[in-house]
Amino acid sequence: MGLDQGPWLMPLAISIVKFMVLFVVLLQLPPILIWLERRAPALMQRRRGPNRVGLFKWRLWGLLQTLADAIKLIFKEESVPASAHKLLFQLAPVLGLIPALLVMASIPLGPDLLIAGQRISLNIVRLNIGFLFILAISSIAVYSVTLSGWASNNKFALLGSMRASAQMISYEISLGLSLVPMVLIYGSFDLYDIVNGQVQLWAWGIFLAPLSFVLFLICMFAETNRAPFDLAEGESELVAGFHVEFGSTKFALFYLSEYINMFALSLLCAIFFFGGWQIPFVSHEQLQQLLASQNLASLCGLAVLLIKAAFFMWLYIWVRWTIPRFRYDQLMTLGWKFMLPLGLVNVMVTALVLTTRF
Amino acid sequence: MNPYLPVLFIFVFGAVFGTIMSLLAKFLGPRKASAVKQQVFECGVSGDDTRVRMSVKFYMTAILFILFDIETIFLFLWARTFQTLGWFGFGEIMVFMAILLVGYIYVVKSGALEWD
Numbered sequence: 001m002g003l004d005q006g007p008w009l010m011p012l013a014i015s016i017v018k019f020m021v022l023f024v025v026l027l028q029l030p031p032i033l034i035w036l037e038r039r040a041p042a043l044m045q046r047r048r049g050p051n052r053v054g055l056f057k058w059r060l061w062g063l064l065q066t067l068a069d070a071i072k073l074i075f076k077e078e079s080v081p082a083s084a085h086k087l088l089f090q091l092a093p094v095l096g097l098i099p100a101l102l103v104m105a106s107i108p109l110g111p112d113l114l115i116a117g118q119r120i121s122l123n124i125v126r127l128n129i130g131f132l133f134i135l136a137i138s139s140i141a142v143y144s145v146t147l148s149g150w151a152s153n154n155k156f157a158l159l160g161s162m163r164a165s166a167q168m169i170s171y172e173i174s175l176g177l178s179l180v181p182m183v184l185i186y187g188s189f190d191l192y193d194i195v196n197g198q199v200q201l202w203a204w205g206i207f208l209a210p211l212s213f214v215l216f217l218i219c220m221f222a223e224t225n226r227a228p229f230d231l232a233e234g235e236s237e238l239v240a241g242f243h244v245e246f247g248s249t250k251f252a253l254f255y256l257s258e259y260i261n262m263f264a265l266s267l268l269c270a271i272f273f274f275g276g277w278q279i280p281f282v283s284h285e286q287l288q289q290l291l292a293s294q295n296l297a298s299l300c301g302l303a304v305l306l307i308k309a310a311f312f313m314w315l316y317i318w319v320r321w322t323i324p325r326f327r328y329d330q331l332m333t334l335g336w337k338f339m340l341p342l343g344l345v346n347v348m349v350t351a352l353v354l355t356t357r358f
Numbered sequence: 359m360n361p362y363l364p365v366l367f368i369f370v371f372g373a374v375f376g377t378i379m380s381l382l383a384k385f386l387g388p389r390k391a392s393a394v395k396q397q398v399f400e401c402g403v404s405g406d407d408t409r410v411r412m413s414v415k416f417y418m419t420a421i422l423f424i425l426f427d428i429e430t431i432f433l434f435l436w437a438r439t440f441q442t443l444g445w446f447g448f449g450e451i452m453v454f455m456a457i458l459l460v461g462y463i464y465v466v467k468s469g470a471l472e473w474d
Contacts, residue, residue, distance in 0.1 A: 007359070008359040008360065008363060011359035012364065012367070015363075015364040015367070016364075016367060074382065074386055075387055077387040077388045077389065077390070078383035079391075079395050079396060080396070081396055081398040082393075082397070083398060084398075090377075093376060093379075093380055094372070094373055094376030097372050097376045098369055098373060101371070102365065102368055105368050124364050124368070125361065125362075125368070126361055127361050127362075132434065152398065153398055153408050153409065154398040154399055154400070155400075155408045156399065157398075158412075162412055162416050165416075166416050166419045166420070169423040170419060170423065172423070172427065173426045173430055176427070176430035176433075177430055177433070180430070180433045180437050181437075183434060183438055184437045184440060187438070188438070189434075239399065244399050245399060247383075248383035248387055249380055249382050250379075250380045250383070253376060253379055253380060329472075329473035329474050332471065332473045333471070333473070336422075336466075340426065340462075341462075344459075347437075348452070351437075351440065351448055351451070352448070355440070355444065355445060
């Protein structure tokens with residue numbers, strides 16, 4: 001790394017173009033996911049769910065419902081409570097969006113592309129400390145939650161934000177601990193190295209560190225404040241939690257960052273434990289020869305990674321409608337008294353096994 | 359290129375986009391402010407100022423978080439170099455973890471993690 005004095009204008013321009021493409025894709029994410037999140041439980045509970053809103057005579061299974069909702073949301077009147085802290089109230093949703101975008105941008109999405117003789121990596125922020133950066137940035141999201149609750153000056157919001165921030169920091173330790181074995185096994189902080197270490201099927205993270213996977217999966221749900229750990233917004237007790245006072249576009253921003261965070265964690269789970277863009281039994285080089293094109297092979301890798309991540313996105317929705325909500329003391333007990341010691345034991349055992357093998 | 363240059367760009371972009379988005383509602387939506395509308399959401403007795411003292415449990419959690427998060431960071435650094443450190447590094451980190459474990463047991467025994 002270091003501050004090399006190479007040309008910077010062209011690489012920066014490429015990064016910006018890549019980021020814009022990613023951003024446009026990310027903006028499409030919440031409408032589709034919200035639609036899925038309403039249709040899937042409807043089918044599970046033998047209801048119909050939103051199935052009306054379509055284009056002219058085509059109903060499209062109600063796919064345009066969330067688009068209509070989004071337009072409605074933008075044109076809603078925004079009401080800021082008179083007793084709220086005005087500046088922080090404006091700032092909180094923005095503070096949630098920035099880390100979400102940064103985390104998304106530092107996740108590699110596939111092998112390099114070759115366009116006009118130039119190697120284009122499918123990763124906007126390419127750092128060799130890869131996931132340390134991701135862990136650091138993703139913890140900034142706590143500020144958004146805390147500030148939004150405090151700034152709205154509402155007891156529901158304040159309680160929700162206190163709960164959410166305490167929960168997020170508690171599970172962040174377990175999240176970090178569950179990833180230490182991955183560094184031990186693959187010997188790098190770079191997500192590219194971690195994926196390249198998983199070419200063989202039996203070298204996938206889930207087979208080498210199954211306990212890590214379980215811990216990571218639980219932390220995934222807790223970090224994004226999703227069911228069964230959605231105490232922060234427990235609608236039966238706290239109305240909506242920290243974003244109860246936020247309406248209109250600010251509410252949309254909270255939604256956007258929540259879904260981006262969920263997607264980022266799904267991608268990370270696929271990268272750490274399911275070989276990222278590796279296809280079982282077919283290495284990237286073999287795929288290149290088979291398709292006779294590096295770009296096609298890379299796009300295949302991208303598609304495979306997205307399919308793996310899509311499974312975890314589906315898991316988020318599936319779990320939400322399957323498992324009831326925890327109680328807050330149960331949540332904290334699980335985090336501090338089970339996950340933390342288990343994570344430590346997991347690190348020790350992995351290190352012991354690996355040290356005896358050298 | 360300095361790899362942190364795109365980070366700066368995304369930071370600025372996120373801030374600008376977020377601000378524009380949240381200011382958009384001011385111009386697009388209707389604006390009819392009234393005293394009742396600007397009250398905080400409440401069902402029942404209208405709320406007082408909420409900037410009062412919260413349960414100390416939350417602060418305990420925050421303090422413990424700092425301790426154990428620093429431990430995790432140490433573990434990351436060791437994990438990166440442990441192939442060269444071998445048994446020596448393993449022994450060292452076990453001592454480090456044992457010391458923290460004593461602290462952890464103390465925290466559990468003192469009831470700092472009880473939520474009821």
